[in-house]
Amino acid sequence: MIKHEGKENYTALRDVLSRKAKKIFSFSGWKAAPVTQEEFWALKDIDFDIESGDRVGIIGRNGAGKSTLLKILSRITEPTNGSIKIKGRIASLLEVGTGFHPELSGRENIFLNGAILGMSRNEIKKHFDAIVDFAEVEKFLDTPVKRYSSGMYVRLAFAVAAHLEPEILIVDEVLAVGDAQFQKKCLGKMEDVSKNDGRTILFVSHNMGVVSQLCTSAILLNKGTIDFNGTVSSVVDKYLRNQSYTNEYIHNKEAIGVKPNYIESIKIKNETGDYVSSFSFDQHIIIEFICQIKNYTPDLLIGIGMQDKTNSRVFTVVKGIDYFIDTKSNFLRGELKLPSSLFAPNVYSFVFAIWTKMGVIHDVAENVCVISIHDNGTSLAAFEGADYGSVIINPIWKSC
Amino acid sequence: MSQNIDKQESWDLILKAGSSEKNYWKDLWRFRELFYILSWRDIKVRYKQTVLGAAWSIIRPLLTTIVFTVVFNKIAKLQNPGNAPYALMVFAGMLPWQFFSNALSESSNSLIGNANLITKVYFPRMIIPASSVITSMVDFAISFLILVAMCCWYQYLPSWHIIFLPVFILIAFFCAFGVGLYLTAVNVKYRDFRYIIPFIIQFGLYITPVGFSSSVVGERWKFLYSLNPMVGVIDGFRWCILGDNMSLSSFLISLTTTILFLILGLFYFRKMEKTFADNI
Numbered sequence: 001m002i003k004h005e006g007k008e009n010y011t012a013l014r015d016v017l018s019r020k021a022k023k024i025f026s027f028s029g030w031k032a033a034p035v036t037q038e039e040f041w042a043l044k045d046i047d048f049d050i051e052s053g054d055r056v057g058i059i060g061r062n063g064a065g066k067s068t069l070l071k072i073l074s075r076i077t078e079p080t081n082g083s084i085k086i087k088g089r090i091a092s093l094l095e096v097g098t099g100f101h102p103e104l105s106g107r108e109n110i111f112l113n114g115a116i117l118g119m120s121r122n123e124i125k126k127h128f129d130a131i132v133d134f135a136e137v138e139k140f141l142d143t144p145v146k147r148y149s150s151g152m153y154v155r156l157a158f159a160v161a162a163h164l165e166p167e168i169l170i171v172d173e174v175l176a177v178g179d180a181q182f183q184k185k186c187l188g189k190m191e192d193v194s195k196n197d198g199r200t201i202l203f204v205s206h207n208m209g210v211v212s213q214l215c216t217s218a219i220l221l222n223k224g225t226i227d228f229n230g231t232v233s234s235v236v237d238k239y240l241r242n243q244s245y246t247n248e249y250i251h252n253k254e255a256i257g258v259k260p261n262y263i264e265s266i267k268i269k270n271e272t273g274d275y276v277s278s279f280s281f282d283q284h285i286i287i288e289f290i291c292q293i294k295n296y297t298p299d300l301l302i303g304i305g306m307q308d309k310t311n312s313r314v315f316t317v318v319k320g321i322d323y324f325i326d327t328k329s330n331f332l333r334g335e336l337k338l339p340s341s342l343f344a345p346n347v348y349s350f351v352f353a354i355w356t357k358m359g360v361i362h363d364v365a366e367n368v369c370v371i372s373i374h375d376n377g378t379s380l381a382a383f384e385g386a387d388y389g390s391v392i393i394n395p396i397w398k399s400c
Numbered sequence: 401m402s403q404n405i406d407k408q409e410s411w412d413l414i415l416k417a418g419s420s421e422k423n424y425w426k427d428l429w430r431f432r433e434l435f436y437i438l439s440w441r442d443i444k445v446r447y448k449q450t451v452l453g454a455a456w457s458i459i460r461p462l463l464t465t466i467v468f469t470v471v472f473n474k475i476a477k478l479q480n481p482g483n484a485p486y487a488l489m490v491f492a493g494m495l496p497w498q499f500f501s502n503a504l505s506e507s508s509n510s511l512i513g514n515a516n517l518i519t520k521v522y523f524p525r526m527i528i529p530a531s532s533v534i535t536s537m538v539d540f541a542i543s544f545l546i547l548v549a550m551c552c553w554y555q556y557l558p559s560w561h562i563i564f565l566p567v568f569i570l571i572a573f574f575c576a577f578g579v580g581l582y583l584t585a586v587n588v589k590y591r592d593f594r595y596i597i598p599f600i601i602q603f604g605l606y607i608t609p610v611g612f613s614s615s616v617v618g619e620r621w622k623f624l625y626s627l628n629p630m631v632g633v634i635d636g637f638r639w640c641i642l643g644d645n646m647s648l649s650s651f652l653i654s655l656t657t658t659i660l661f662l663i664l665g666l667f668y669f670r671k672m673e674k675t676f677a678d679n680i
Binding site for chain 2: 030072073074075076077078080081082083084085086087088089090092098099101103104108111112115116117120121144279
């Protein structure tokens with residue numbers, strides 16, 4: 001079973017008493033450390049409208065205020081300022097198993113959890129069979145859930161939540177729990193709920209692939225304010241761009257020594273010419289390289305390879321130097337544009353080499369220019385981060 | 401544009417600072433189903449995986465009654481001013497006291513025990529301590545059966561006053577609820593309060609007329625003694641069941657403290673409620 005351990009951040013009476021005591025004595029010379037108070041706004045100047053039927057992703061770095069926003073929307077904390085107007089019933093899809101009691105049977109827990117999620121007894125009764133079906137726990141309905149396997153437990157918990165019928169559903173990264181198979185099932189159910197029943201969904205996640213796949217629009221939060229608000233792809237792009245850092249390769253003068261032919265620099269950019277290190281799945285990756293060729297021979301080759309995070313080669317391409325070289329200068333400049341929508345979302349690095357057909361290596365740069373490709377809604381989005389290969393292809397299926 | 405929407409549509413819910421204050425009592429009614437189900441859960445869990453199950457709520461008061469009868473009646477030679485057997489008098493006091501002490505210890509730990517709900521779901525928090533008081537009510541109902549059995553054993557017929565018993569049960573309920581509300585709210589903020597609660601209960605047993613009758617208390621101490629809200633309840637129980645004399649003045653004093661505790665509990669709980677999710 002999954003249990004969430006809460007943080008222990010309570011005050012003990014003895015601390016308060018000792019602080020008070022210190023205050024009393026502070027006039028007599030021993031200065032107690034002053035208790036400093038700092039004003040902190042978890043959210044400020046947030047203003048947005050969500051229409052009925054929208055599926056909105058809320059993204060942002062840790063501490064951007066995502067969870068606070070959801071807490072306010074689900075009424076757990078009150079805003080200090082401002083107001084939120086809601087039409088329709090609102091419910092949160094909780095961390096799996098919140099409110100389950102291990103001693104109670106599956107049947108009893110369905111009623112208990114349903115009531116906690118805001119369903120009435122009649123509603124639960126109406127959906128009872130559907131819930132049991134979805135969770136596939138028929139045989140164990142009268143067994144205490146503490147004897148359930150973790151899989152059964154998660155299925156039952158999600159089944160109850162999935163049959164909730166609020167007009168507005170709040171989902172806070174619950175999908176992080178469970179195996180990929182189950183995540184896929186949950187995603188499917190959520191899509192179904194919002195597309196077919198016109199339910200409004202607010203979805204908080206770090207998983208850009210899932211957000212892109214599920215949501216129609218998104219809100220990017222940064223330090224408690226709205227950074228950007230728009231279609232899901234534009235917001236995800238912006239979020240990824242913000243995360244980027246330059247990752248160019250520049251030759252090291254001392255290491256190069258007296259090499260006549262060497263790699264001067266390698267830079268990675270996108271189609272608009274920005275030097276970045278994160279790309280979304282459907283963006284082209286452009287490798288820009290400059291080499292010094294002081295000792296030209298016609299059999300020189302330029303080779304570029306891409307490696308995945310386990311350093312296995314994904315592809316290698318080579319090109320004869322004559323394609324680039326301007327005989328009058330010692331410089332070689334070139335670009336390599338990789339196809340978009342091919343490489344699976346993951347982290348990759350590059351290998352760059354100048355060598356001859358005979359196998360003599362003039363210069364090599366290994367494991368340089370680390371980039372990450374992010375999922376923005378591929379068919380495998382639910383598995384983001386899992387190892388499902390280095391490329392995503394669109395083969396032709398046929399049922400025979 | 402948003403003003404247009406305001407005019408056209410009526411909102412179901414407007415959240416802003418202080419908005420929960422206004423809707424609180426309405427919400428309490430709206431969430432009554434959750435209240436039933438949480439009480440039902442607590443009762444169910446209480447008797448699951450116990451060998452003797454409900455028998456515990458019979459054995460505990462019965463054994464304590466025997467001990468108290470031996471200590472106070474046989475050893476200390478205290479006498480019951482009325483005509484009922486001493487053991488019956490002790491049990492008539494033990495019944496509300498057990499309820500009060502159970503309800504108090506259950507409710508004062510209730511919020512912390514349900515921390516995962518409080519940080520995740522909205523509902524009027526008062527439901528949780530209230531449902532634990534209700535759970536203790538079930539224990540009380542079971543223990544009540546022993547009283548019936550004891551009356552049969554001693555062939556003692558209760559007086560007609562017994563029709564007023566529900567009034568005193570209600571007072572005991574509100575007394576436990578009021579004090580419980582206060583303690584559970586403090587307990588969220590200062591965790592060392594959980595060590596104080598067993599002490600309060602133990603101390604309370606000595607200043608409450610469980611093993612003895614109120615008539616042994618001297619006139620000088622009567623006022624101070626009656627400030628204990630359970631004095632009024634226990635005297636009331638004995639008046640109802642045994643037909644003992646009850647001093648009206650001391651009952652009124654106890655009733656006043658009960659009401660004060662209830663108001664204090666409600667007030668403090670409501671004040672602290674907003675911070676529960678952050679502090680727990």
